[in-house]
Every structure is written in structure tokens, then in C-alpha cells.
Amino acid sequence: MSTHASTSTRNLVAPSSRNRIQESSVNTLKSVSELAGRILLSAIFLISGLGKIGAYAGTAAYMSSLGVPAALLPAVVATEVLGAVAIIVGWQTRVTAFLLAGFTLLTGLVFHSHFADPMQSIMFLKNVAIAGGFLLLVASGAGPLSVDRRYSK
Secondary structure: OHHHHHHHHHHHOOHHHHHHHHHHHHHHHHHHHHHHHHHHHHHHHHHHHHHHHHOHHHHHHHHHHOOOOHHHHHHHHHHHHHHHHHHHHOOOHHHHHHHHHHHHHHHHHHHOOOOOOHHHHHHHHHHHHHHHHHHHHHHHOOOOOOHHHHHOO
């Protein structure tokens, strides 16, 4: 009897309605996943940029020790913090993601290019992977849960 009841209930929903419900669920999952992906991808930049403010002198000294002028630190902090916020909210996502991909590859080459050290190799590959994530954003955009989508209509 319960099998018949559940079959009858399923048949009450027209196939086209069922498809719309499934499509709506997939779209919701996709939208939430895109937002979560942007947040997760950007978190490292937001935390790192804010951390550089808190450890300004030490970060400037570290940069100088690798031949990078400490005078660039404000630009680095701004790139990390503002870029992360732009990606999270989905504002100018394709341009910001492209710039952050380049920034990430450049910093990987400057700060993690001692490939004889396995940890530095891993850190470099982490940067490469993050750049890859940003390039996916360049290709696909921010998705519907974004400032970009809100103003593109």
C-alpha cells in the first residue's frame, strides 16, 4: 500500500514540474558553491593582507631581505585586502581575478622559487593552484550571487 501511495504521490507532480524543481535545486547549489568558492579562494588574501598590517615592520624587513622594496608593502596590502573583498562580493570579478592570478604567480616566483627546498616547491605550487582558481573565475565570472550579476541586468 505504501509503495502504491508513494507512486501515486510522485505521479501528482507533472514531469515538467519535477524537472523545474530539479533544475532549481541544481541552480541553487551552483550559486551557493560559486559564492563559497569565491570566499574560500579569497580568504588567504584577506587574512594575509590584514596580517601584514599587524606585522608591518617584520613584513617590510622580509620583503627587503629578498630584494623587494619595502615601499611596495602598502600596495601589496591593498592588493590583497581590496582584491579579496572584490572577489568575495563579486565586484569586477573577471578583471580582479585576472590581476590576482598574475599577482599570485609573481609572488610565487619571488618568494617561493628556491625549488631545492621541498617546502618552497609546495608553496610555489600552492600559488600556481590559486592562480588557476582565479583563472576559472576569469572564464566563468562570479555567478548570480554577486554584485556583478546584480548590475549586469
